[in-house]
Amino acid sequence: MKNKILIAGHKAHASVVFESLKEMIDVEIVGVFTDKEDDFCMLNLIPIGEMAKTAGIPCYLPTQLTIETLRSITKDKKGLDLLLLVEWKNLITESVYNFPQYGSFNIHDSFLPEYRGSSPMNWAIINGNSYTGATFYQINKSADSGPIYAQEKLEIGKTDYVQEVLRKMLGAYKRVAVQGIRAVLDNKTSQAQDESKASYSAKRTPEDGLIDFHADVQVVYNMVRALTDPFPGAFTFYKGVKVTITKASIVKRKYHYVGNIPGSLLKAEKCWILCGNGILYVEEISANVEGGLIRCPKELFTDYSVRLPC
Numbered sequence: 001m002k003n004k005i006l007i008a009g010h011k012a013h014a015s016v017v018f019e020s021l022k023e024m025i026d027v028e029i030v031g032v033f034t035d036k037e038d039d040f041c042m043l044n045l046i047p048i049g050e051m052a053k054t055a056g057i058p059c060y061l062p063t064q065l066t067i068e069t070l071r072s073i074t075k076d077k078k079g080l081d082l083l084l085l086v087e088w089k090n091l092i093t094e095s096v097y098n099f100p101q102y103g104s105f106n107i108h109d110s111f112l113p114e115y116r117g118s119s120p121m122n123w124a125i126i127n128g129n130s131y132t133g134a135t136f137y138q139i140n141k142s143a144d145s146g147p148i149y150a151q152e153k154l155e156i157g158k159t160d161y162v163q164e165v166l167r168k169m170l171g172a173y174k175r176v177a178v179q180g181i182r183a184v185l186d187n188k189t190s191q192a193q194d195e196s197k198a199s200y201s202a203k204r205t206p207e208d209g210l211i212d213f214h215a216d217v218q219v220v221y222n223m224v225r226a227l228t229d230p231f232p233g234a235f236t237f238y239k240g241v242k243v244t245i246t247k248a249s250i251v252k253r254k255y256h257y258v259g260n261i262p263g264s265l266l267k268a269e270k271c272w273i274l275c276g277n278g279i280l281y282v283e284e285i286s287a288n289v290e291g292g293l294i295r296c297p298k299e300l301f302t303d304y305s306v307r308l309p310c
Contacts, residue, residue, distance in 0.1 A: 009086030136180025147190035217278025
């Protein structure tokens with residue numbers, strides 16, 4: 001008899017997990033909860049809702065993830081074995097996560113107990129961490145604190161942009177989803193999280209991408225790496241035009257500025273911007289000017305008397 005599983009999720013993360021679980025011979029996906037509200041980073045993958053419909057699996061809206069819906073789905077079946085959340089932003093009630101026979105589980109894009117909370121992958125890059133991770137854990141009353149059944153650590157290269165890290169993360173999601181479900185169904189012992197090592201990350205909004213050039217150049221560079229496509233981007237303003245910096249690097253040569261004005265555009269062969277400590281080399285931008293898209297920073301930054309806002 002196959003184990004009956006529900007998936008509630010969004011983004012490419014949910015799609016790759018759906019594909020992985022479909023390949024498990026002793027698992028049957030009996031329903032999917034999703035919508036298109038949060039499918040902004042699909043990386044050209046098919047949304048989980050479309051995949052489910054193609055496979056003949058019922059789809060439900062996020063607002064329908066209630067105890068009444070779960071009872072309705074399982075009334076003609078022999079119960080529900082497991083509920084798996086993947087990039088799910090809505091809170092679920094205790095009655096819902098306790099309904100399945102084995103409980104409910106989530107996959108979090110950090111190496112728990114580090115980076116509990118929102119946008120952990122982006123924060124890890126912003127903070128200059130050398131790794132992040134994917135963690136399959138059981139849901140309980142306290143967010144991101146439940147026992148762990150599967151976990152994988154991922155390297156963040158010093159020059160990795162978020163899309164590179166995201167692709168590594170998707171591979172890890174596929175693996176920990178199968179490993180975690182396998183561990184649960186086989187009654188393997190979980191690992192409690194070490195509360196003394198717990199750390200937390202706040203929810204980010206697109207407006208949080210505004211660059212503060214008073215910061216160290218490494219921090220600014222990390223923001224650019226962490227927030228590029230498919231995320232909203234790290235940005236500044238030039239003569240009232242919003243400018244998203246999509247590619248940058250750190251000027252290696254050390255210039256000793258005893259008179260430093262962060263945000264200043266330097267008269268150099270390449271587009272350099274003074275930071276609180278160090279210089280950022282802006283290699284590529286995205287700016288809409290009079291209906292046209294400008295990518296080359298030198299085409300836009302022509303007035304060196306203008307100081308970028310900090």
